[in-house]
Amino acid sequence: MTFLSISDVVLAATTNWPGLPPDCWSEARIVHNIDNWKKLPQNFKIEKVKIEKPVKFENVSPNKGYSYKNEGFRPDVTISIYAEKDHLTVIKITDVFGVSDIKWINEKLLFIRIWWGRIAIDDVIFDVEKEAIVYTEPAVDGFQAYQQYKDFCKKLGGCKCINKEDSIAQIQDSDYINIVKKTKAGVLEKGLPDIVIPQWLENTFTCGGKATWEVNDCGEGGDGRTAPACVESIIPQQNGYYLHISIIVADTTGQKIAKPQTMMIYFRKPDGYKTLDLINVKTISEAIRLYKTDLSVKSK
Incomplete structure (x- = not known):
C-alpha cells in the first residue's frame, strides 16, 4: 500500500490557493485546488452482484427505496448499493x-470522500441509477499547510494576513499615541494645566532630548494575564536620567476608554535602576513635588 506523503501534498499546496492563504484562515480547512491524484482509475472499481430478492441496508436514500452499506476501513473499503435492481452495485476502493463522509446528497446521488493519505483527498459523486461516477474533484486537508504557514509563513512565502495584522497593530499603536498627544493634561488630574500632555511634560520636566512614545501592556501582561493598553512616554532628562510616564488608553478588550488615566511615573538611571519610583503616589502633583525635591534625580 502506498500513501501520498505529507511533504508531497504540502509542496503541491503551497501556491495558488483558491481563496486566502493559510495564514489568513481562522482554522484548518479542506482546499479544492490540487492537481489530480490519479488514483481513481486504478483504485475505484464497480462490480455487479446478483441478488435473489430486494434488500434494504441501514443508510436509506431520501426516496426510501435505495440504500447502501459500507464495510472496511484501511486499506480497502467496500460500498454495497441497492437501487431497486436485480443486483447490488458494489464499489471497491x-x-x-x-x-x-459517505452520504446521500439527493435521491440517487451518493457523495464519497476518499482519503489516499493523511491529507490527499478525492471527492466523488456516484449516481446509483447510472451506476457511474458523475463528478470528481481532488482536494487536500489544509491542516499541515495551516500549521506550517502559522509557524514558518515567511519561509513558505505567505504571511499576507500576518503582515496585515502587523500593519493593523501599528496603525492601532499610532492611534493610541495620537489620543494621548491630543489629550489635555487636565484630563489626567484636576488642577493640571489645560494644555496637551506633550507640552505639559516639556514644561514640567527638564528635557535633555526628544521624547519617544510606545504602546505596551501597562506592565501587567508578562505573566499571561490580560492587561489594559498603555501609551508610555520616555523623556531624557538633562542630568542623564529618563522620565517614564504610562497612561492607560484602552481596556483589556482593546476598547478605548473615555478618558486616559495615569498608570505610573518613574525615573530611571542610564543603567536601568529606578531611582524614584512613583507608582504608588496618589496624584501626579505629588509625583511632581517628589521629582523636584529628590536629590538623586537632580544630580548624579
Missing part, C-alpha cells in the same frame, strides 16, 4: 487511507 483499494489502497486507501480511509473513506469518510
Whole structure:
C-alpha cells in the first residue's frame, strides 16, 4: 500500500490557493485546488452482484427505496448499493487511507470522500441509477499547510494576513499615541494645566532630548494575564536620567476608554535602576513635588 506523503501534498499546496492563504484562515480547512491524484482509475472499481430478492441496508436514500452499506476501513473499503435492481452495485476502493463522509446528497446521488493519505483527498459523486461516477474533484486537508504557514509563513512565502495584522497593530499603536498627544493634561488630574500632555511634560520636566512614545501592556501582561493598553512616554532628562510616564488608553478588550488615566511615573538611571519610583503616589502633583525635591534625580 502506498500513501501520498505529507511533504508531497504540502509542496503541491503551497501556491495558488483558491481563496486566502493559510495564514489568513481562522482554522484548518479542506482546499479544492490540487492537481489530480490519479488514483481513481486504478483504485475505484464497480462490480455487479446478483441478488435473489430486494434488500434494504441501514443508510436509506431520501426516496426510501435505495440504500447502501459500507464495510472496511484501511486499506480497502467496500460500498454495497441497492437501487431497486436485480443486483447490488458494489464499489471497491483499494489502497486507501480511509473513506469518510459517505452520504446521500439527493435521491440517487451518493457523495464519497476518499482519503489516499493523511491529507490527499478525492471527492466523488456516484449516481446509483447510472451506476457511474458523475463528478470528481481532488482536494487536500489544509491542516499541515495551516500549521506550517502559522509557524514558518515567511519561509513558505505567505504571511499576507500576518503582515496585515502587523500593519493593523501599528496603525492601532499610532492611534493610541495620537489620543494621548491630543489629550489635555487636565484630563489626567484636576488642577493640571489645560494644555496637551506633550507640552505639559516639556514644561514640567527638564528635557535633555526628544521624547519617544510606545504602546505596551501597562506592565501587567508578562505573566499571561490580560492587561489594559498603555501609551508610555520616555523623556531624557538633562542630568542623564529618563522620565517614564504610562497612561492607560484602552481596556483589556482593546476598547478605548473615555478618558486616559495615569498608570505610573518613574525615573530611571542610564543603567536601568529606578531611582524614584512613583507608582504608588496618589496624584501626579505629588509625583511632581517628589521629582523636584529628590536629590538623586537632580544630580548624579
